[in-house]
Amino acid sequence: MADRPVYRTALGASSPDRITLLGHDLAREVMGEVGFGELAFWLATQRRPSRGQTRVFEAVLAALADHGFTPTAIVTRLTYLSAPDSVQGALAAGLLGGGSRFLGVTEDCGRFLHDVLTRAEGGPPTDDAGWDALALATVRARREAGRFVPGLGHHVHKDGDPRTPRLMAIAAEEGLFGPHLALFAAIGRVHPRVLGKRLPLNGAGVCGAALADLGLPLELLRGFALLARTAGLIGQLAEELRHPVGNDIFLSVDLNNASVDPDPYRPS
Amino acid sequence: MADRPVYRTALGASSPDRITLLGHDLAREVMGEVGFGELAFWLATQRRPSRGQTRVFEAVLAALADHGFTPTAIVTRLTYLSAPDSVQGALAAGLLGGGSRFLGVTEDCGRFLHDVLTRAEGGPPTDDAGWDALALATVRARREAGRFVPGLGHHVHKDGDPRTPRLMAIAAEEGLFGPHLALFAAIGRVHPRVLGKRLPLNGAGVCGAALADLGLPLELLRGFALLARTAGLIGQLAEELRHPVGNDIFLSVDLNNASVDPDPYRPS
Amino acid sequence: MADRPVYRTALGASSPDRITLLGHDLAREVMGEVGFGELAFWLATQRRPSRGQTRVFEAVLAALADHGFTPTAIVTRLTYLSAPDSVQGALAAGLLGGGSRFLGVTEDCGRFLHDVLTRAEGGPPTDDAGWDALALATVRARREAGRFVPGLGHHVHKDGDPRTPRLMAIAAEEGLFGPHLALFAAIGRVHPRVLGKRLPLNGAGVCGAALADLGLPLELLRGFALLARTAGLIGQLAEELRHPVGNDIFLSVDLNNASVDPDPYRPS
Amino acid sequence: MADRPVYRTALGASSPDRITLLGHDLAREVMGEVGFGELAFWLATQRRPSRGQTRVFEAVLAALADHGFTPTAIVTRLTYLSAPDSVQGALAAGLLGGGSRFLGVTEDCGRFLHDVLTRAEGGPPTDDAGWDALALATVRARREAGRFVPGLGHHVHKDGDPRTPRLMAIAAEEGLFGPHLALFAAIGRVHPRVLGKRLPLNGAGVCGAALADLGLPLELLRGFALLARTAGLIGQLAEELRHPVGNDIFLSVDLNNASVDPDPYRPS
Incomplete structure (x- = not known):
């Protein structure tokens, strides 16, 4: 490896007096001008979507954002209960349920x-x-x-x-x-x-x-479901802050635990 | 615990013939009507934002979505390199860097x-x-x-x-x-x-x-930075699919490793 | 940056005919000779522990390995339910609860x-x-x-x-x-x-x-609790495979959800 | 759902004056008596391993614990660099690379x-x-x-x-x-x-x-590789604390980034 490797990205870049995103001036051309759904589409494809593409895309994100007390929502609430110092951990834990079965x-x-x-x-x-x-x-x-x-x-x-x-x-x-x-x-x-x-x-x-x-x-379709769900999980955390249920969920499992002491199927 | 606990959420809910989100009919009143930034704000506050609030909020998300080869972007690319079967794992790993220092x-x-x-x-x-x-x-x-x-x-x-x-x-x-x-x-x-x-x-x-x-x-301000970054990390993955650099990054670290065999500071 | 950076590690290293760990020949001097608790201590300190140090360390790990249906155990089971294709995701999600409160x-x-x-x-x-x-x-x-x-x-x-x-x-x-x-x-x-x-x-x-x-x-004491808990969470997954309860836990939360449709506190 | 569900586990359980693990008194029969590799095997199978089974198992864990600057090790170091407040996040991020390709x-x-x-x-x-x-x-x-x-x-x-x-x-x-x-x-x-x-x-x-x-x-074989790697990643973090290289790795990627401003392939 005689030369240093060089890495390319067309997403975010900056110099002392300028920040670009997708080749556009972030402050002048993106902030205040590009909606978040539009931006997410653009980041994923490096093609700016039309208004119609954005509308269909955002309709999909709305459809997938939150489905109530799914396993991912419960996981995010319980992780926040257990580690309230780490919002990123609570969100990441919830997203990890976005696998083959539910998302x-x-x-x-x-x-x-x-x-x-x-x-x-x-x-x-x-x-x-x-x-x-x-x-x-x-x-x-x-x-x-x-x-x-x-x-x-x-x-x-x-x-x-x-x-x-x-x-x-x-x-x-x-x-x-x-x-x-x-x-x-x-x-x-x-x-x-x-x-x-x-x-x-x-x-x-x-x-x-x-x-x-x-x-x-196609390799990233699951990723868009996860983007939608990130917004939903933030909503779940916000609601947990106002009306906490995580501890009740935990206790309902722990206190309904038949194995407190009697060693249900004692291993040999 | 005489009674079964009851859990409340005002986010997503469904019955056989109806799905609601935030108390509104998802299909008729949200999909196609509510942009994704607007929806994320609404989920977090349970108050529908004004057009101006949405614009400021989306400007913030644009500002935070991607900053090029940050540690979080590198982490997502390396995790995808190592476990391409799990897009959710690659995104979650990247978000876990959204802690005290960078985000x-x-x-x-x-x-x-x-x-x-x-x-x-x-x-x-x-x-x-x-x-x-x-x-x-x-x-x-x-x-x-x-x-x-x-x-x-x-x-x-x-x-x-x-x-x-x-x-x-x-x-x-x-x-x-x-x-x-x-x-x-x-x-x-x-x-x-x-x-x-x-x-x-x-x-x-x-x-x-x-x-x-x-x-x-305030407890969730970091969460909005993470939401923005989720869109950015999907962009990083999409670019990695088209122009992969993860393996080069890995090899540049591994092959520049001085410790291949000579036991640099041999433990006692 | 005129020169390529060089990275050092005294942990694992390999050449075509030899693999070392902590400066020792992995195959001849570590495998079959060093217990796992002893090795974990050694990796963390780069000092081989005495037999007594290993015994105290392993007693700590035993004390912290599993405490039944903790939030972390529930999270691992629910994540596995939701994404059974990713054992790493289920374990990682459980560990993310190892924060300020529970571990x-x-x-x-x-x-x-x-x-x-x-x-x-x-x-x-x-x-x-x-x-x-x-x-x-x-x-x-x-x-x-x-x-x-x-x-x-x-x-x-x-x-x-x-x-x-x-x-x-x-x-x-x-x-x-x-x-x-x-x-x-x-x-x-x-x-x-x-x-x-x-x-x-x-x-x-x-x-x-x-x-x-x-x-x-001291910065890593939480890490040892997490190491212990990794063994416990694998135990939880193994038990979930034999006697699954994750779906029942999910349904007990979802079906006890008061908000299925009646919009408990309808946002303005 | 007329009755509250009851959940069973044969792993950890406790009453006010007693804690059991796998049906044994944790303090008297496990702590100080059972090595960590032995315990991990026992938790996964609910059968106490023989001395020979433990030795083979621990030899496997030693073989898989650390392989130097793998993607998982780099990810853990970069995540710790970015979020030093969350050791659990750094370990979880590293484990998320334990997928189809590397582990x-x-x-x-x-x-x-x-x-x-x-x-x-x-x-x-x-x-x-x-x-x-x-x-x-x-x-x-x-x-x-x-x-x-x-x-x-x-x-x-x-x-x-x-x-x-x-x-x-x-x-x-x-x-x-x-x-x-x-x-x-x-x-x-x-x-x-x-x-x-x-x-x-x-x-x-x-x-x-x-x-x-x-x-x-068999469904959890990857889990044992992850258990071994958790010990290795703690070793990587401990070494990062003593001889940090995470920031150098980050900078070597970011500074070798060809896209700082010139918009390498400007999107349409």
Whole structure:
């Protein structure tokens, strides 16, 4: 290694009298001019989004920001209870629950739709009949493989997730209803023919489809769910400061612990 | 504990046919209607911000989103290099650097200004002379205690941090130049009389002052810096995907390691 | 920066045919020869501990490894529930609760005792009467300052924490009952004269005293509590795999959520 | 949910006058009696290990504790630099790199060997010829699938990883050289016949084989690597306190940043 390595970034940079972000003067061209959703999109793609792209993106972030007492919310509250000196630790702990099960559907669904589209012979369909045929083949293939379809089904919103039609409508209004949303919608239409029952297209899934249609990097779809959730977890912490429940949650687990002393299954 | 504990939240909630966020219908009243910065403010305060409050808040987030190859950015890239299966881990690791030194100035400055204002006899001043007098007493007291003034000084922007006048101007435009910003500005005017040299009011500090003037919870000012940085770290990951440097950074450390074998200071 | 920086470490190093750890041949001199507690001590101090030092250190680790359904244990189980693909995330999330409140007493107590000893005029006492006098002055000073004494008091073990006399006895057996433990024991003897009631010396506190007497770095006492807890959290995960309760804990919080729809305190 | 849920754990429990760990009196039967490696094994399996099992387990932990300036070590140092108030954050950040690439080989190799053994018709072989035949079929199948064999190959120790024969010898000495190690050793013997070149059996892989032979849960093999690494990261922090290099590492990246101002690839 004869030479020192040089590292490049097109994000933040500074010199004594100037700070740039994404190649623009931070103080004059970004602060006060660029909204936070718009900026997050821009940072992720290094392409400034249009007003419509920003609106769809922010609708996705709103859909994913907070779902009440999820495991991630409970984790953030309990970590803050235990280590109130470290807000960053409480937020990081909550985000660590953003994995395959609770926040992963968004990414899984976006990647799944993208894979199907990439492999579709002759390119993506051009009419509803074409979409239905592709969706039908897709659902059949999953069923034959014994695998479920990402984004299909919800344990609470059994008759329909209200986020799904709303996000599709927003994307359509902004001219951003692209192939991922089209395929997802078609899956919603045709799957009962294969599965014998109607399942809802869930909100996490439609968010993945919309993010993929926006051209955001598939590897980071989970990251956008985490960005949304960061705002939600700050909300959870703010509420915990005003109306604390973390200690009650802890005690409800600890005091309902059957093993206080009697050694429930004593190891050999 | 005779009864089951009941936990309350006013954030996200859902029933089979409805999802609410902050007491509003998520699909109809939030998605497509509320920007992400606005939503983050709302979640943190449970008060919907005005357009001006949102603009100041988003200007702060822009100022803090990314500062290039900070320790947090390097940490996120190295963690992704090491565990690419876990985007949440890479983001969480980066956020864990958001503590007292690199991201803490925002919170420290907001709290410091608030403490001074709370203790000011007769309430906050009403004119510039009053602000200057309070600032002078404040800087003197810090100097006598051998402590520096939070938000004062910057290792790069020695002649002025361009974010500071810009954020003050935005706050003033929106009618949100409150007592924290007023005190901070006064500190900027008077400190040379005490310290014998002129230091810049830094960008992290002015962000803390502006957030405090917005009425955001002081305990969570660091949290907003972390929210901004989450967007920046996603940008860092997106760039790492396109132009990876994490492995070069790792190797530049590892291969410049003097201890490969010769046991530099052999323990007893 | 004309030259490349060079970084030194005396921990792990390797060349094509040899791996060293702490300056010793890893395969021949460490593996199979050095226990894990001994190695952890050695890594932290770069001094190989004696058999007695190792025994006291491992007794501390045993005392801190697991305390049942603490917030950290609940957090690890819920994070695993939510992101089972990332064991590292579940462990990291649990450790993030190891802050000032739940795991911090060990560090606080060790630092506190060390500060008192450092400031004691004429050096540490040489007999019990001297220790009692120092302890008395210490407890009085804390009381006058309105602050409690770290390591004193326990919400469950009101009549005595069984770990405390046991750890003191082990340290004494090994000739490692040093000034921190002596001061802590004296605080246990004299505090009722000041406080008017007898409080137990708690286990977390005595661990801090013992670690300080072992000469471990005070800045990292919390780190040893976290090392112990890592073993405990792996135990919690192993148990969760065999007898899962994480989902029940989550549901007990979520289903006891009063805010499912009725908007408990609707924001303006 | 008519009744309060009850949660069980066989790990830590306490009543006012007694603390138990794994069903034993913590103070009398565990502290001073049980080493830390032994305890970690016991917590993970709820079976107290024999002296030989503990020795093999601790040899694995020694092999994985620290490998110098790995990404995880750099991350822990940089996070501590940035947030020195949170030791737990610095350790957690380092552990988050313990994913698929750098610490994952141990788990991958253990699981892989287990899968092969589970699927072997007629049960595991009983002599070297049988092991070689199974290994040969295994390596061939991987090669035909275009996949590499977990645990085979090392970028530095090309002529042999010294940890591998040592760990096998220790396991043999303790009568714990079981089927996973036998298969791994056979892969080492036969793979050149398939691959046309000799690759080393690496240390991370042999650790996975040994942990699997110890009967530890396969889902948590990565967890033991993380436990070992926690001790290593505490060592890295202790060294950083004495001989700091974190800031130099940060500056070497930041100052070698080509993008300070000239906007390297200006976004549109």
